[in-house]
Amino acid sequence: MMADLSTNEALLRALKKASATTPTPEELRRQRVSFILGIVKADSGITRARVEDVLAEQEGKKAS
Numbered sequence: 001m002m003a004d005l006s007t008n009e010a011l012l013r014a015l016k017k018a019s020a021t022t023p024t025p026e027e028l029r030r031q032r033v034s035f036i037l038g039i040v041k042a043d044s045g046i047t048r049a050r051v052e053d054v055l056a057e058q059e060g061k062k063a064s
Contacts, residue, residue, distance in 0.1 A: 029055065
């Protein structure tokens with residue numbers, strides 16, 4: 001027997017609200033850093049600070 005599934009109305013409202021907004025450049029940057037850290041191996045030695053430094057260099061915001 002399959003259970004009846006339903007979606008929480010508050011979650012649906014939050015998703016609708018989020019889909020109607022444009023992320024700020026800072027939010028996009030934080031997402032980018034998080035994504036990069038999520039795909040590198042935990043024992044790689046790569047730190048959040050290093051990822052942020054490399055991104056800043058690529059964006060021309062920091063001398064290499």
